[in-house]
Amino acid sequence: MMMRIKSKLADFSVGQLAVLSLMIAVFVVIMVLPLVSLFARAFQNNAGEFIGFDNYIAYFDNPSLLRALWNTIDVSLSTTVISVVLGFLYAYGITRTNMKFKRFFRYMVLIPIFIPTIAHAVGLISLFGRQGIITALGFEIELFGRLGIILSHVIYTLPQAFLMFFVTLEYADGRLYEAAESMGVKPFTQLIKITLPEVKYTFINAMFVCFTLAFTDFGAPIVIGGGYSVLATDLFVQMTGLFNFNMGAVVGTLLLAPAVLAFVINRVTNSANMGAMSAKSTKLVIKENRTRDIGFFVFCSIVILCLLGLVGGLAVRALTVFFPFDTSFTLANFSFSATTGGIGSFFNSIQMSLLTAVIGTAFVFVYAYMAEKIDRFSAMRKIAKLFSMIPMALPGMVIGVGYILFFNNPNNPFNFAFGTIGILVVANILSFFSVPFLTATGALKKLDKEFESMSDSLSIPRWKLFLRVTVPLSFPAMLETFMYYFVSSMVTISAIVFLYTPRFRVASIAISHMHAEGVFAQAAAMSLLILLINVLVRLMYELSNIFHKRREKRRQA
């Protein structure tokens, strides 16, 4: 039998089949089965019997639980409206005006990506909390609760909205405007008739992305929510406080809802968008208009001042003895108390993020290679491609709950992984998988298809071709993936919060503990450390990119 298979699958096919099967098996274990566990739990009672929709009925009959659902929808909608409008205006300013310091604005608006959402909230508290810097100046707001959550989420989602609009506006077709100009169409009409249709789909996608991010975020509400309950905090309470796993599973499936909807919409709008973008386009020439430039400059400056203010707030609180009562400079807040995780949690974060970045990058590229560059086993490759896009729709909280339900089960052969750094790394690799996969696929598609034919004719095994040719040629994309995985893992909290153990705490968890224990200045200090390391990694990435480009140039000279 084995002989038959071997002779039928000529050459390296056996190896390819093995790798492809392994990749799919990995996804089944780390994604499909945990999700199945989650959904199964939502329809079971405590005894593990199937009870249909009873849990959902119980959920919707419980006013306090239902309250959280409405609250979540409320803050998510508010966040979405504000972020999408701000993000569009900001991106418009950078792509369609001649204002000064565009490059500065473009990079600075990404600051929130480099710190955990929990640190956005900590930053807001530094400014507007009871001992906040702005509060000390006599300006008070009702921070804890709805307002705080919305502000925090706006900070979190603004860079995402901005990036989406930026990409659309930056690569828009300049010829349309030139044609309109030559026909004497007024600028305002151009905005309505050309620009808005151009960004229509981006608007829809950005709205869903912002809504989903706000809907599922855990970091901000846990410190700034006060008594205002949202789904994410409810889920946490159900799972870790009340140990009501069935109700937890119900909340988990609710958290999944907007993401799944967004996923479907995104698929539809993306395919609709393709046709419009395929034409050859020219770069847009931006017209002179000083009033517009000044207006956008002021707007962008205000946004950046707010973000810098946030970082400034963190810095002031981290570097003073006890603001506002003792404002003398100190570094004492960086010697973290051991009960909250201490400095160890920071190194744990780095360790976890490095592992995620190294293993994740390798996994993504092998996975993308198998999905893209093999010409047999098309059914399996289709499954692999489908799997690759699902993580985009999976909130970290859902992954975390799914993992508890699936892995934290003594009968599970993978149970040994529970409570180790390994499961944190796996959760991260899965959580952030889709974006790197798209990056990797894009890079691989650019490589000559005939490399594979060439290597087959020379009996170069595919793994050798992959290591000697594909990897060196995809180096920039791998670097990007590495950085993305690292930064994302440094700031993540939602899956981790269900999976860490007190022996292995990471920085974002430590921040929440510092806040809970009232050592607020330390929480601010830890937030700064995370920002620092992420910015450093980003700088190293940019530098090595420049270095790599130079080397490429030398090879072409």
Next chain:
Amino acid sequence: MSFLQVQNVVKRFDHQYALNDVSISVNKGELVCILGPSGCGKTTLLRVIAGLEKCDSGKVIIDGKDATKLPASKRNFGIVFQSYALFPNMTVIGNVIFALQQKSKASKDELETRALEVLSMVDLISHKDKYPRQLSGGQQQRTALARAVAISPSFLLLDEPLSALDAKVRTKLRGEIRAIQKQLGVTTIMVTHDQEEALTMADTVIVMNNAVVEQAGPPTVIYTNPSTAFVAGFIGSMNFIKGDQETAAIRPEMVKIVGYRESYDYSAKVSAIEFRGALTRVFGRLGSSEEFCVDVSSQDFSALSLREGAMMYMQVPREHTLFYPGAMGRAV
């Protein structure tokens, strides 16, 4: 003695035939050109011979042995792709050595000696340490050729090796490829859609159309005795004269322009005159629609004193006229 045979090969993509019952035979040491319009299945045939594509039915026989199921790596051939597929992160000599390493266990020095040997054959020694992107198109092409012959293949496959180059370089490389092929005596199959390339380089030309082989034979036979109307129309210029049962075909240079007093077969009103250097081509219309052209040496042409709008009278020698069944055919 036939070295390589393709027997009744069928290959379908979805529902469309790329190869429909294709059979060819290649003798040892010869250069065969597969010629045909875009999409007719040339590349597919080459890939089937290479083992890079599995055929649905039929056989590939290499050196007397059935190789239909043999994987590409066991067929021992060298291949040059249309895109060259040079590894951009390796130097010229690095590319050649990388190819050599897979097939031989020789020491690094021996491999390098061999690589230098083939690089000198294609005259690239002075560029051996450059990266592919630092080379001109022609140099990249020769690197790919060197890499393909380095492993001393028992046959060589070239997929439109010259199509990415400009006309001048192309003509020069034609000669070089042919010279190297003869020097090595390696059986070579080359795909092209350039008929001049096929006619000047090949020992045997195989003309394909619509997934089938239309004709195979030496260039002169293909040109003087095309066996189907498609080949007649595809190779060189051809006049078609439709009849009721059959279509007559004659090359423009075989038609003779004569004075109106002499006996003639056809007359036509001159519609255009094209000066082409040594030759001049005179276009006319037979009857109402069919366009007809005649090649005259430019020297003779001046003696004819023809101009647009004048009548010309033509003799169409029977012995140079070809006949194809049916009233099909296509004027060129």
